[in-house]
Amino acid sequence: MKITRRAGLGLALAMGLFGATQALAAEPLKVGFVYVGPIGDHGYSYQHEQGRLAVEKHFGDKVKTTYVENVPEGADAERVIRQLASSGHELIFTTSFGFMNPTAKVAKQFPKVKFEHATGYMRAPNLATYMARFYEGRYASGVAAGRLTKSNKLGYIASFPIPEVVRGANAFTLGARSVNPKAEVRVVWVNSWYDPGKEREAAEALMAQGVDVIAQHTDSAAPVQAAEEKGVWAIGQASDMSRFGAKSHLTAIIDDWSGYYIARVQAVLDGKWTSTDTWDGFDKDMVRLAPFNPSTPAAVRDEALGVERQIKEHKFHPFTGPIKDQSGKEVVAAGQIVPDSDLLKMNWFVEGVVGSIPK
């Protein structure tokens, strides 16, 4: 910014008169982040951390960010969030489902502080929510998987039986069967978000059944590594895992929070922040596909990218009927789209999934 002499004089005068207020306005905006895992997990928390770094880079010294990692979902979370709120942070992102109640509680006690909670459903005038439509990425990667499979058996390493995971497995299956009706998806539950050993063994179990494309809804790169060893395809989770499978890593579904975090910080700086409920996907680049493996047949890659574009431009929704459940009963009529409210509590598998949801 070019400051003319006169303006500079005025500025100096103003600063002399209103020194206190001026100093306050020049204070950087303090933004806090609470992560459930270690930032070194190379998965979910790592991607949120990338978002925080993007905020720092974008705003420079206009903001000051703080993060707390490895925060357990429970009583301790409340303490951490309150600590951030009471130490001058004006905008606080709590990034895991289990932080919902503590965030809501602290938000009530600090009405002037703005809170944003990921993947939850509790909102207040100073508490917004945000999440990503990961299932869009799963559908598009499913299209490529359906084309690439020779055995018509795809594998899905699932973590916990919650709607988010069920929705992902369904989207992957629908994507695969949209191009290959003979494809089936075998789901294995490992009951952990993160256990490299168990994830590897789940991948081995799937490959022993003849699966030749493996998708995962767990956070470590162990399944990709196991796939590389046996020469089958694997689809990474949360971040680009191609380093672990030069030949096997087909693509990955990447969470990208940078755009959202930058927009929300900007809104606070502009004084335009309001409590919103955000569920973005390909359209806002909150979900992206990692670059396809160079050895992917061009036709397969282009088809998957075409589907990505269609979803991105809202010309197509992955959960468009007709959709049948596992018993073969039509649950969604032709042309109908499953509403968000139903997607959020999805607890049934679509036709083509082999496996059951633990009760």
Add this chain to the structure above:
Amino acid sequence: MSEAELATLAAILAAMIRAATPLVFAALGELVTERAGVLNLGLEGMMLMGAVAAFGTAHAGAGHGAAMAAGAAAGVGMSLLFAFLALGLRANQVACGLALSIFGVGLSAFVGKSLVGTPIAALPALPIPLLSEIPVLGPALFSHDILVYASILAVPAISWFLFRTRAGLVLRAVGENHDAAHDIGYGVLKVRTLAVMFGGAMAGLAGAYLSLAYTPMWVENMSSGRGWIALALVVFATWVPVRALMGAYLFGGVTILQLHAQNWGVPVSAQILAMLPYLATIVVLVLISRDETKIKLNAPACLGKVFHSGR
């Protein structure tokens, strides 16, 4: 059975052995430590330090042999810290062990920061000539890496040491009654420190197996609670090495079977399976506690007790 089914069977058996191997190492090490009367709850921390040290060494370009040695050495280093506090300063062993676990989780994450996301060459498999060509059993049992074989060979070696050598007798005597052992003239602290160091080396190897062979990568907290399972296994095995091996194979096997059972349509609750090692341990504890002679026969009488030489 068809050929494909036989291949699946072999794959399942091989997976069970892989899953059990870190448990075997850690449990055997802890077993020796506890036989000397010391309870070291720091297995998880020592394993993680072993894992990160082994991975870092392999990543730096040193061979797998050096990497395994580094893993064991890191475990020993951690165990010496424990020995200093719990034996040297006579601090409470339970508290020190817990602290060691928590410390190991944090320290390994800290020193391993730059290693996250970097791949290394996995520890190669060493198929045993002839034996590995037997159908089913060959690929299941005789086509593993050197650490798997070592973990199995460690069982007779440790049994022999504990029950057939003079040094083993002294170690058990120290665990049974440290005052008596001291009065006869044995160096209680020296024996215990060596036992703790052995436990550390074995836990370090368990970690090295994880980061070099099982999932050749380094990520924070990659042991995912295996140290605690190994700890439970020692009690489950009533401090007998061969039972520790069987227990490890049982729990490793159940984990793997549960993944395959889902495909066969057998509904097995993963939560119940996760509880199983601890549940079995409680059952064994109750069973051996009912009978005083059984306790005397099995549990080291001075386990966890502080030794004061001046008394």
